[in-house]
Amino acid sequence: xxxxxxxxxxxxxxxxxxxxxxxxxxxxxxxxxxxxxxxxxxxxxxxxxxxxxxxxxxxxxxxxxxxxxxxxxxxxxxxxxxxxxxxxxxxxxxxxxxxxxxxxxxxxxxxxxxxxxxxxxxxxxxxxxxxxxxxxxxxxxxxxxxxxxxxxxxxxxxxxxxxxxxxxxxxxxxxx
Numbered sequence: 177x178x179x180x181x182x183x184x185x186x187x188x189x190x191x192x193x194x195x196x197x198x199x200x201x202x203x204x205x206x207x208x209x210x211x212x213x214x215x216x217x218x219x220x221x222x223x224x225x226x227x228x229x230x231x232x233x234x235x236x237x238x239x240x241x242x243x244x245x246x247x248x249x250x251x252x253x254x255x256x257x258x259x260x261x262x263x264x265x266x267x268x269x270x271x272x273x274x275x276x277x278x279x280x281x282x283x284x285x286x287x288x289x290x291x292x293x294x295x296x297x298x299x300x301x302x303x304x305x306x307x308x309x310x311x312x313x314x315x316x317x318x319x320x321x322x323x324x325x326x327x328x329x330x331x332x333x334x335x336x337x338x339x340x341x342x343x344x345x346x347x348x349x350x351x352x
């Protein structure tokens with residue numbers, strides 16, 4: 177019942193956004209949200225088309241541009257194009273270091289199996305976010321070790337566990 181209500185609200189939101197866009201709405205957020213809803217409805221190709229159309233606008237402030245590029249990266253990832261999603265985020269990150277972009281980049285690197293880059297990005301996030309401390313980084317490395325172990329990559333798993341212990345000898349995941 178609750179899930180049906182949520183689906184109904186999303187359908188209503190999608191219909192409202194479609195009407196706003198058809199009526200000539202110029203606010204980039206309406207298009208951004210429309211694309212995001214389309215991606216959620218398993219139409220990432222349509223979402224990407226909308227988000228890329230937004231990206232060429234000249235009147236965007238950095239926050240709007242950032243949100244659009246994050247959405248484009250999510251669209252590309254949903255289409256199975258992780259390499260293109262990573263390139264998109266790396267390009268934005270080179271222009272301006274931003275924690276939200278770095279967090280998304282960390283996730284994309286991880287999903288692509290680029291664990292060392294994901295870890296480096298996590299370390300960079302920690303420079304401005306004190307919650308990403310040695311224990312969190314060690315926990316990430318231990319999780320990667322667990323993943324590598326499950327994939328039968330025992331030597332690789334061992335290296336990640338050793339790195340996790342060097343990062344924080346107090347980390348429960350690394351010790352376990």
